[in-house]
Amino acid sequence: MGKVKVLRTQYNTRSARRTIPTPESSSQPDTPEDASQIIQQTVSSDSTIPTPESSAQVNLTRETIQTVSNVINTTISTAISERICGNPNCQTREPSAWRRDLAGTGWLCNACGLFIRARGFHRPKDVCLASAAKLQAMYSNSQSIKLQKSVKQRRSQNNCDGPDNDYGTQPSTTAQTTELSLVDEDVMMSEASTPEPMNDASSIKNEKRPWEKKIYLNCGLYSVDLKYKDIPKRRNKGKQKERPTEIFPLPIQYGTFLMTEERNFRLPWDVMIAHKQGILKRRPAPYKKIPCNIFIERRRKHEKPVVCQCILPSDGGTGCTEECYNRVMFYECSLKDCPCKDKCSNQRFQKKERVKELEVIETPNKGFGLRTKVPIKKGQLIIEYRGEVISHETAMQRMETLYKNRRHSYFLDYEKGEVLDGGSRGTEARFINHSCAPNCHIEKWRAPQGELFVGVFASKNIVARTELTYDYNFSKFGGAEEQLCYCGTPTCRGLMGSKRGQKESIKSIKKKVKGAPAITACTPLSPKEQLVETSAQEESIAGLLSDGSLSSVDSSLAATPTESSPSISSSTASNPLLLAVDMLEVDMLDDLMEL
Ligand SMILES: C[S@@+](CC[C@H](N)C(=O)[O-])C[C@H]1O[C@@H](n2cnc3c(N)ncnc32)[C@H](O)[C@@H]1O
Known part of the structure; x- marks a missing residue:
């Protein structure tokens, strides 16, 4: 259906247009056979009024019609047969639409046609492959329908054949453009059902798909449980893959998660037995160990030390024993000033x-x-x-x-x-x-x-x-x-x-x-x-x-x-x-x- 419409566009561009029945004047040919029949009828109708004066003119008209008919037939057969994009890097057979090359004799796919008009050289191979792979990926699942709809909508709004029109694509009448866009859509639909074969598709297979939702982390990098907690499970995906949970140590907030999330658990056997026998060790509430008393509301005293009158024992024994005046008074001797020096035995607190x-x-x-x-x-x-x-x-x-x-x-x-x-x-x-x-x-x-x-x-x-x-x-x-x-x-x-x-x-x-x-x-x-x-x-x-x-x-x-x-x-x-x-x-x- 779409390809016949292409033909109609070709009629309009031919010089013999006036001799060919137009859609207004005659029935529109739906198939190539119909088109041939119409031409034959025209020829035969002309031959019903042969006059000697006009015989040469009639012959000329017949020849012209024959030529036009041949051209049309060739066009029809070319259109029906598999046309290949003239770009050696592309050579696609089923593009969204066909375009004439710069010389006006050969055919290019829509994209290559636009490209060469804009830049003056053929679309490179890698660009062709990438767009082919993209197309295949886009139309390979249900999301493609949404995209097709949006494409249709955009085209019907803009009434143009693509963004590259600014580069000077072939100027055409409104009718032509509308027809082309219709062709475009129809072919795109056929492309959706039968994607273009790709040579290098596997390399682009892992490319991120545009409709895939980005997952934002709402917590630490490795808190897998938390990360996926609020994300709904995908439908029709079959069995979900198991997620790794113990690759890295769990983050600190995982403790909060465990406390808020009630879960059943089992005590280890030895802990359970110890608990039942009442021999499970508890730990006292934490406190801070300090090396000396802390004065909260006043300053520490710094008085002058009282020195005892003990004599350093000559036999190497300990000094400041029971007779030490300081000791009797529950007073520790000074580390610096005690006469018994390091032999003093009345410095127990200070020496710990x-x-x-x-x-x-x-x-x-x-x-x-x-x-x-x-x-x-x-x-x-x-x-x-x-x-x-x-x-x-x-x-x-x-x-x-x-x-x-x-x-x-x-x-x-x-x-x-x-x-x-x-x-x-x-x-x-x-x-x-x-x-x-x-x-x-x-x-x-x-x-x-x-x-x-x-x-x-x-x-x-x-x-x-x-x-x-x-x-x-x-x-x-x-x-x-x-x-x-x-x-x-x-x-x-x-x-x-x-x-x-x-x-x-x-x-x-x-x-x-x-x-x-x-x-x-x-x-x-x-x-x-x-x-x-x-x-x-x-x-x-x-x-x-x-x-x-x-x-x-x-x-x-x-x-x-x-x-x-x-x-x-x-x-x-x-x-x-x-x-x-x-x-x-x-x-x-x-x-x-x-x-
Ligand atoms: C300085 S704390 C002793 C350590 C304390 N038992 C603990 O578990 O931390 C003093 C407290 O221990 C408890 N305590 C100490 N001796 C006790 C006794 N003979 N009978 C009952 N309770 C005692 C009392 O509760 C008292 O207030």
């Missing part, structure tokens, strides 16, 4: 002479605890208790905000009005639990520059793998909540806040605990205090169960006022430096709270 073989363990009722892996001798410095030095007011604030939901308290009395807070920064000493019959005690030694060292010392010889404990001797701030003691020793006082020798009825304990914020600070007893054993204390524990529960407390526990025991006064009086470990008066603290 402590037990290093310690480990954090988990206890049944007390949370984590600390134990030694090696035997420790009596009087040995085990570890320094470090933390942030803060005022009581700040401690109060922290208890209400920072440590509001914490079960454990890490405050330890530092100096009057100040607390050592090991909650977020400190040493392993923060894990040492309370016991009513402890194996350690706290000592406060003054550094040569004036600040305090708070150390845990062995009260007796300690065997390896023993939990380290000291008596907290909690002071309560403003009627603070007291904690039940689970030390499990026969001499347990029931509550961690009960001072040595104190007797409190369970009723009074409950009354105090009610509604009060949990503000407690550990005020350790001096070594001397810890040696004092009162008979009243032994009586008070008689009613307590060995596991520390208070269910069967003896009613003989009489309520006593919370005040410092006489033993403390005596100890502080005997050693002025022990004022540092003196207890905070409850009344004074109550006043403080009101402020």
Whole structure:
């Protein structure tokens, strides 16, 4: 159908047009046979009126018609037979449309025709191949229909044969152009169904197709799961290929994804068994280890060191022993100025002479605890208790905000009005639990520059793998909540806040605990205090169960006022430096709270 229309265009361009029936005057030939028939009829109709005057003219007309007929027949046969593009680089047989070459005798495909008119030379081979491959790819799936539609639309709007018209394509009438464009479309449709054979198509096969949607990454490069999560699956693609997920380590945001996305999982066998047997190790909440105390609200003291009068031993032994004036005063000798120099034995905190073989363990009722892996001798410095030095007011604030939901308290009395807070920064000493019959005690030694060292010392010889404990001797701030003691020793006082020798009825304990914020600070007893054993204390524990529960407390526990025991006064009086470990008066603290 389309090719016959091409013929009609050829009629219009011939000189013999007037002798050939036009579509207006006669029926339009649909096939080459029809065209021949029309010509024969014309010839025969002319021959029905032979006159002697016009016989020569008739012969001439017949000859002309015969020639025209031959030309038309040739044209028809050429059009029907397979025409090849005159460009040696192209040689296509089924282009979108045919164009005359520059000489007007041969034929070129539409693209080559436009190209040669624009540039004056033949379309190169690689350009021909590329366009052929592109065409084949474009029309090789359903998307081609959309493209064809858009091409049709564009052409009907512009009424032109392509963008190259600016380069001076063959000028034609509107009718011709319309016809050509129609031809063009029809042939394009036929091209869509039977694509042009390609020689080098495979090389362009992997070229990106224009309709393929670009995938934008909404997360890290290697987060495959996340990347493809929101992209809908393609239809009619059969089984989806498995995507690689473990080529690279997963990005950090993958953790968030796992947390938000609930998935079933199985614990490894060994972990499961350990969990069932209750031997699964937990880890304590993180804290920062610090090399010295941190002063939050004031500057560190820088006083002039007090020098002892010891003499450097000539036999090579250690200096500053029991007789050292500084030692007696719980005062460490200066590293620079001590007369015993490097033989001085009164610089344990400064030289960090402590037990290093310690480990954090988990206890049944007390949370984590600390134990030694090696035997420790009596009087040995085990570890320094470090933390942030803060005022009581700040401690109060922290208890209400920072440590509001914490079960454990890490405050330890530092100096009057100040607390050592090991909650977020400190040493392993923060894990040492309370016991009513402890194996350690706290000592406060003054550094040569004036600040305090708070150390845990062995009260007796300690065997390896023993939990380290000291008596907290909690002071309560403003009627603070007291904690039940689970030390499990026969001499347990029931509550961690009960001072040595104190007797409190369970009723009074409950009354105090009610509604009060949990503000407690550990005020350790001096070594001397810890040696004092009162008979009243032994009586008070008689009613307590060995596991520390208070269910069967003896009613003989009489309520006593919370005040410092006489033993403390005596100890502080005997050693002025022990004022540092003196207890905070409850009344004074109550006043403080009101402020
Ligand atoms: C300095 S922390 C000791 C370390 C703590 N167990 C932990 O897990 O981090 C003090 C806290 O331990 C707990 N604790 C210590 N000794 C205890 C005892 N004998 N009975 C019950 N709880 C105890 C209390 O909660 C107390 O506030």
